[in-house]
Amino acid sequence: MSNSAIERAAAATPPGVARKIRGLSDRAIAWIFVGPSIFLLLAVNIFPLIWTIRLSFTNYRVNRPNAEVQNVGLRNYERILTDTDIWETMQATAHFLFWTIALQVLFGFALAWLINKKFRGDNFWTTVIVLPMMLSPAVVGNFWTFLYQPQIGLFNYVVGFLSGADPSSFSMIGEVSLAPWAIVIVDTWMWTPFVMLICLAGLRSIPTSIYEAAECDRASPWRQFWTITVPMVLPFLMLAVLFRGIENFKMFDLVVQLTGGGPGSTTELTSINLKREAFEKWRTGYASAYAIILFVTVFGLASIYVKALNKVKER
Amino acid sequence: MSDFSVTAASRPQKWIAGILVIGYALITILPLLWIIATGFKSPSDAIAYPPKIVFEPTLEGYVNLFTTRTRQTAEFLAENPPQTWYEAIVAKYDMTIVGPSRFGERFMNSVIIGFGSTFLSVFLGTLAAYAFSRFRIPLKDDLMFFILSTRMMPPIAVAIPIFLMFRSLGLSDTHAGMIMLYTAVNLSLSVWLLKGFIDEIPREYEEAALIDGYTRFQAFTKVVLPQAATGIASTAIFCLIFAWNEYAFAVLLTSGTAQTAPPFIPTIIGVGGQDWPAVAAGATIFLLPVVVFTILLRKHLLRGITFGAVRK
Numbered sequence: 167m168s169n170s171a172i173e174r175a176a177a178a179t180p181p182g183v184a185r186k187i188r189g190l191s192d193r194a195i196a197w198i199f200v201g202p203s204i205f206l207l208l209a210v211n212i213f214p215l216i217w218t219i220r221l222s223f224t225n226y227r228v229n230r231p232n233a234e235v236q237n238v239g240l241r242n243y244e245r246i247l248t249d250t251d252i253w254e255t256m257q258a259t260a261h262f263l264f265w266t267i268a269l270q271v272l273f274g275f276a277l278a279w280l281i282n283k284k285f286r287g288d289n290f291w292t293t294v295i296v297l298p299m300m301l302s303p304a305v306v307g308n309f310w311t312f313l314y315q316p317q318i319g320l321f322n323y324v325v326g327f328l329s330g331a332d333p334s335s336f337s338m339i340g341e342v343s344l345a346p347w348a349i350v351i352v353d354t355w356m357w358t359p360f361v362m363l364i365c366l367a368g369l370r371s372i373p374t375s376i377y378e379a380a381e382c383d384r385a386s387p388w389r390q391f392w393t394i395t396v397p398m399v400l401p402f403l404m405l406a407v408l409f410r411g412i413e414n415f416k417m418f419d420l421v422v423q424l425t426g427g428g429p430g431s432t433t434e435l436t437s438i439n440l441k442r443e444a445f446e447k448w449r450t451g452y453a454s455a456y457a458i459i460l461f462v463t464v465f466g467l468a469s470i471y472v473k474a475l476n477k478v479k480e481r
Numbered sequence: 482m483s484d485f486s487v488t489a490a491s492r493p494q495k496w497i498a499g500i501l502v503i504g505y506a507l508i509t510i511l512p513l514l515w516i517i518a519t520g521f522k523s524p525s526d527a528i529a530y531p532p533k534i535v536f537e538p539t540l541e542g543y544v545n546l547f548t549t550r551t552r553q554t555a556e557f558l559a560e561n562p563p564q565t566w567y568e569a570i571v572a573k574y575d576m577t578i579v580g581p582s583r584f585g586e587r588f589m590n591s592v593i594i595g596f597g598s599t600f601l602s603v604f605l606g607t608l609a610a611y612a613f614s615r616f617r618i619p620l621k622d623d624l625m626f627f628i629l630s631t632r633m634m635p636p637i638a639v640a641i642p643i644f645l646m647f648r649s650l651g652l653s654d655t656h657a658g659m660i661m662l663y664t665a666v667n668l669s670l671s672v673w674l675l676k677g678f679i680d681e682i683p684r685e686y687e688e689a690a691l692i693d694g695y696t697r698f699q700a701f702t703k704v705v706l707p708q709a710a711t712g713i714a715s716t717a718i719f720c721l722i723f724a725w726n727e728y729a730f731a732v733l734l735t736s737g738t739a740q741t742a743p744p745f746i747p748t749i750i751g752v753g754g755q756d757w758p759a760v761a762a763g764a765t766i767f768l769l770p771v772v773v774f775t776i777l778l779r780k781h782l783l784r785g786i787t788f789g790a791v792r793k
Contacts, residue, residue: 210665214642285499304728457638
């Protein structure tokens with residue numbers, strides 16, 4: 167490596183300045199490099215979090231700045247945990263989480279398994295399949311309301327064409343019984359490729375020598391699938407489920423554009439419900455307590471799950 | 482070579498796999514093709530039954546997207562014949578163009594906030610990732626986990642105090658506020674991804690440079706940065722896509738001056754409800770850059786979406 171220019175520059179630098187630059191120990195550089203990021207995260211994440219915790223013990227309302235703010239202790243928490251509407255919201259979220267994850271794992275794994283057969287053009291088609299997940303959920307979600315229109319919507323037309331039903335006889339986002347499925351379908355459409363990509367990485371990480379050894383032992387393809395493929399892909403699959411679980415627990419943009427939480431409150435997931443409390447009813451203190459409960463839930467579930475994931479990895 | 486392997490799929494197996502995957506791909510791409518097609522339909526073709534696959538393409542959707550129009554009397558239109566092709570399109574509906582729509586502004590906001598926050602988060606992220614990768618930092622694992630955990634909070638939960646904070650600092654509905662917010666949100670992604678990329682650069686390169694008399698900072702800028710260029714570029718694209726697509730913060734914290742395109746596009750309305758060709762035209766313009774980026778990013782896609790947890 168030629169460094170004559172730098173040597174010359176070093177020689178020309180006055181000794182005092184050189185000592186100053188050189189004098190920056192690795193430790194100093196480490197803090198200068200990490201410091202701004204940590205500071206920004208403290209300012210934009212931790213400070214607001216502490217603020218939220220403080221607000222959660224009060225009856226503060228943003229839209230009534232002159233009203234007296236009272237300390238209400240744990241009353242907000244009590245009210246949330248005993249509120250039946252919030253339990254309904256939680257149930258809607260659970261339904262959404264369970265079905266989106268189940269369907270995405272099923273389709274994602276199947277697709278990855280098929281793509282791993284390495285047919286011609288597999289790379290091209292993988293890229294095509296991946297496209298939906300990179301797009302803006304709000305913009306795409308809004309367009310899906312058009313696809314879901316009774317009669318004129320493409321989705322209703324295709325379903326009607328395949329099943330013989332009248333395309334104007336049902337409304338995916340207008341009916342209480344269908345709306346929870348309407349959001350599951352769009353989320354699955356959007357995020358199946360995510361699970362697929364991770365499974366594909368898992369499948370590709372399995373050395374062929376293991377299959378060759380199994381082939382020598384005359385293990386049936388069925389047995390090979392359950393004793394080699396599935397256990398080897400499982401840690402990857404669990405990671406995909408972790409990501410999807412956290413993301414879908416926070417789900418807001420796609421569903422708010424699709425159904426807005428309706429009809430009634432059938433698709434009112436926790437984030438939408440929280441938005442309503444915080445930014446439509448302006449119950450700031452109450453909503454803060456709600457936010458803390460949600461955060462603790464995600465964090466708790468995620469940590470338990472990460473422990474389980476590490477156990478699977480160790481095996 | 483694989484043709485002779487006992488483990489490779491047989492020819493018919495490949496055929497079946499190919500047909501199934503291509504079938505899925507065609508179904509999954511259909512809604513996106515429908516968006517593009519709808520952008521070129523006239524309003525009546527867009528809501529025709531049965532849905533029209535063959536139609537006469539028109540730029541009405543795009544004209545409506547970029548303009549605001551007003552209804553005119555037949556006499557007025559007869560006296561003022563349309564001068565340009567887009568005025569002619571509007572004149573068919575007894576309307577004249579009175580000015581541009583807000584779409585251009587909203588799109589530019591997306592560009593400014595997207596690029597601004599991407600630059601900052603990649604800049605800060607590169608520095609932090611280098612330090613995490615190379616130096617002994619007390620509580621390193623805890624700090625890394627802390628950085629990741631900031632991404633687990635539901636945006637709406639964080640939005641309550643940020644809304645209050647922005648209001649007292651005068652940052653509500655400003656570009657600066659949104660850039661700062663998106664920078665912070667993207668930092669977790671950029672630190673984690675870039676740490677992975679920098680971990681892969683052998684330390685020996687820098688050590689050689691240090692022995693040659695480089696300072697640590699020179700070793701970083703002259704040896705590590707060029708080596709990490711691809712990683713930095715793909716991280717930047719991931720940050721940009723996130724900021725580009727973000728909706729929750731945008732809809733809560735911006736209304737006029739700093740509003741980005743995602744909250745705006747769904748509000749495009751025409752006569753009697755949403756103007757679907759215009760919405761589709763806006764969506765097409767807005768989504769197309771991401772499609773291009775996704776194709777460019779193919780190789781690093783998996784890494785980006787898993788915060789570097791899975792590397793191929």
